[in-house]
Amino acid sequence: MSDGNTLRITIDLAALAGNWRRLAAAAEKAECSAVVKADAYGTGIEPAVGALSRAGCTTFFVATPAEGERVRGVTPSAVVYVLAGFDEDWASCFARSDLRPVINSVEQLDAWQHFSGGAFALHIDTGMNRLGLTLHEALEVTRRGSGVAPRLLMSHLACGDTPDAALNREQLALFEETRTLFPGVPASLANSAGIALGANYHFDLVRPGIALYGGRFAGELPPLATVVTAEAQVLQIREATAGETVGYGATERLTRASRLAVLGAGYGDGYLRAAGASDERKGAMAYVRGRAVPLVGRVSMDLVVADVTDVHSVHAGDFAELFGPHIPLDDVAAHAGTIGYELLTGLSRRAERIYTGAETH
Numbered sequence: 001m002s003d004g005n006t007l008r009i010t011i012d013l014a015a016l017a018g019n020w021r022r023l024a025a026a027a028e029k030a031e032c033s034a035v036v037k038a039d040a041y042g043t044g045i046e047p048a049v050g051a052l053s054r055a056g057c058t059t060f061f062v063a064t065p066a067e068g069e070r071v072r073g074v075t076p077s078a079v080v081y082v083l084a085g086f087d088e089d090w091a092s093c094f095a096r097s098d099l100r101p102v103i104n105s106v107e108q109l110d111a112w113q114h115f116s117g118g119a120f121a122l123h124i125d126t127g128m129n130r131l132g133l134t135l136h137e138a139l140e141v142t143r144r145g146s147g148v149a150p151r152l153l154m155s156h157l158a159c160g161d162t163p164d165a166a167l168n169r170e171q172l173a174l175f176e177e178t179r180t181l182f183p184g185v186p187a188s189l190a191n192s193a194g195i196a197l198g199a200n201y202h203f204d205l206v207r208p209g210i211a212l213y214g215g216r217f218a219g220e221l222p223p224l225a226t227v228v229t230a231e232a233q234v235l236q237i238r239e240a241t242a243g244e245t246v247g248y249g250a251t252e253r254l255t256r257a258s259r260l261a262v263l264g265a266g267y268g269d270g271y272l273r274a275a276g277a278s279d280e281r282k283g284a285m286a287y288v289r290g291r292a293v294p295l296v297g298r299v300s301m302d303l304v305v306a307d308v309t310d311v312h313s314v315h316a317g318d319f320a321e322l323f324g325p326h327i328p329l330d331d332v333a334a335h336a337g338t339i340g341y342e343l344l345t346g347l348s349r350r351a352e353r354i355y356t357g358a359e360t361h
């Protein structure tokens with residue numbers, strides 16, 4: 001390995017840009033922004049924002065002001081919204097990097113108007129009980145008069161991933177009602193799954209995250225490309241006999257003479273321990289030399305073992321895909337009892353990150 005790591009994560013920036021273009025087309029008349037919080041879902045804010053900007057994206061959402069500063073370091077002109085909102089401790093950061101808060105409460109609104117008075121988005125909670133003003137608070141705010149003029153009115157769906165959920169329609173109705181309080185203000189409701197719910201969820205701006213990075217979400221959209229591929233180096237091939245066990249806790253006993261490939265990645269890399277296997281429970285799959293192979297036994301901190309008995313050509317030094325084009329990210333996440341979002345954002349800094357498909361123009 002070039003840099004002495006046994007796990008490499010390849011991020012295809014052309015696929016990321018292509019996914020943004022497809023989502024922008026699916027959003028039709030609405031503007032397509034990009035959600036790049038949590039280090040652009042683990043792909044790296046700087047390269048991701050660079051690729052998305054070159055594709056034509058001009059509005060970004062991050063979770064924290066510190067992330068916003070990193071976005072600003074890449075693009076001098078884009079609009080950057082901070083989902084955490086505003087706190088006076090962050091005033092210099094907002095000013096320095098020309099960030100816009102997503103105002104989530106009356107207190108934040110007061111603080112922002114006191115310390116800056118600049119452009120902001122107003123977040124209305126329409127049924128998630130997370131961040132945002134209640135409809136009642138929004139009404140109070142409008143009674144203050146023309147001083148409160150958000151650049152964007154937004155809300156967030158709790159059940160976008162469940163297209164039939166009644167809450168989607170309830171949130172839509174409440175959001176429509178809120179919009180009448182802010183005539184002429186552009187509106188935004190849809191995350192990735194929300195885009196797939198249909199045009200009446202699109203409003204003026206959509207906010208995809210996971211779909212950009214190739215993660216699965218409910219709904220029918222044009223196929224999106226795999227962006228992130230994780231591959232672990234085969235450190236050793238060993239022969240084991242039937243009846244022996246593999247790994248910590250001896251949780252899996254081999255039922256046949258087996259060839260095992262020991263791979264250099266584990267939960268210390270964010271490859272979740274719960275993705276492992278035991279006698280009772282199948283684990284996730286890996287992919288090597290053209291074949292999908294099952295994990296055997298527990299995932300250790302830095303190692304995981306795959307059964308390659310049926311794949312004759314595997315050697316130490318080969319790379320096995322843990323997820324990517326052959327092993328869907330979300331399948332591995334499902335084996336670990338979680339979602340693609342958590343697997344992507346939990347990948348450690350230890351792994352080597354390789355960027356491909358950078359468009360330079």
Ligand SMILES: *Cc1c(COP(=O)(O)O)cnc(C)c1O
Pocket residue numbers: 035037083155156190191192193207208209210211
């Ligand atoms: C994370 C987030 C998104 C993006 O959600 P995805 O499901 O990843 O598309 C959009 N809007 C808000 C407010 C978010 O917190």
